[in-house]
Amino acid sequence: MTDQNPAAQTLSGHGRYAYSALPDRPVYDWPGGKRLAVYLALNLETFDFGGGLGAELAPGGPQPDVLNYAWRDWGNRVGAWRLRDLFDVLDLPASILVNSRIYRDCPGLIEAFRARGDEIVGHGRTNAERQGTLSETEERALIAEATAVLTREEGRAPAGWLGPWISQSRVTPDLLAEAGYRYLLDWCHDDQPTWFATRDGGRILAVPYPQELNDIPAIVARKDTGRAFADAIVDAFDEMLKQAEHAPLVMGIALHPYIVGQPNRLRPLRRALEHIARHRDAIWLTTAGAIATHAAGQLPGPTPERPGATGA
Template structure:
């Protein structure tokens, strides 16, 4: 009997206990990466996370300035923490950041961090567009990354996790090898695309993510740090039975705030102290390792 529910159709069901057990490239079972979202917003729009309700009939000075603080101040304080702990990063800048915040992406590029595509600006969503317009948006963003980074990034995260029904197809056709929009698994998943090539979904948490925790659930700085530590400890223990990916998603205007940064430093220090037991890496390396594993299994 057919299911009563509709299916996304990009990947089949897979029960975690039925999967092969494998090691990551450095012989460990838990891959951990930190994703730093660097975003920019239009002053004349009312899109974006909010510190307080904005007035729809006036410029949203409060919330726009609050988010701007993240790119002017918070992100640099966070960088100091990442530098002190020698943490690799996945940096996800909108392409507008190159023009709006000169020198910002370049500072993280100099660290050797992976640049992951994050659309043109978080003042728009791609999932509402018709296919030709969405293709044009992806292509325009790709050209900007190519111009600044010398190549198109391997991965993509849509602003606001916005996807249409054909987004994975368009990304794969534009040359992307992985996406971060899906949180349906703790291991990478190969998603079907219409070309037959496929695109990798690398896990990206919306639980260990400061936007939903802080702006929607009003989680305190200390509680968010405790969540990161608890998630890490539990996943490290469970990874002996089933290899996994843990991600930490951050935004400078939130966790760059000094009182939150102090708590975040505590959580990241805990993870860094276990660096010999985990693969402290970036999502691009995770996608590459997964693709090599799939090829080996097929061979």
């Protein structure tokens, strides 16, 4: 594909990458000669009581909105643990998208997923705020604060980032690259990883993150049932496994414990994940970070100094 200079951003364009048709790209394999990489993204989030943003089970009333706050809190107290057990039973790795204040608000929760060997991914401070509405100075401080907490708690800096509420400003990829992040998850523009050009000749990899196979848009926004969401996972998996005969693809599944951890939705989710697990010999069951590492070695990088030059 061709790459554009991020400095050339306009109101109608972002300058991060240029159009690239999937059939025209080089073909490569994932490890083991596989063509479909599948990862689970489990969002572990914390919210402010009496204010801030938050998904709603039902229309919220005046603050404090106890109904919706308690529903979300149930996810960290109960739902996340049931999902951990399900992942254990099916031997599924996961990328855990972590609000840094979870360590304070839910002691022991992240540690339980760390013990599984799961990847810990930066996900801001809390999901009561959006980073894309902040000034550049404020956004840089948010990224620095969340990164410092995860680095201290995990003993290593996170490689990947998903903004709370998929929120980005026009300089978010630049700030993440400058903070040492290797990949971001906010964009759902492709089924393959894509290099983004960042300022001063930098780059950061975008790993596909799902919005169709994401329980918030599906269940909270579109009002799908748990069974319909599980059916969508199975249908997408079967189709992508077929499409991957022609090109390496990434299939992500985005989960929130307060939604799919609920028993009425956990049961159909179990069925969908069992279906995927039965095909483990034909796919690469992995993490977003492992996908980023492998893809970075396969894709030529962007050349932001020369807009229009060939890249990945």
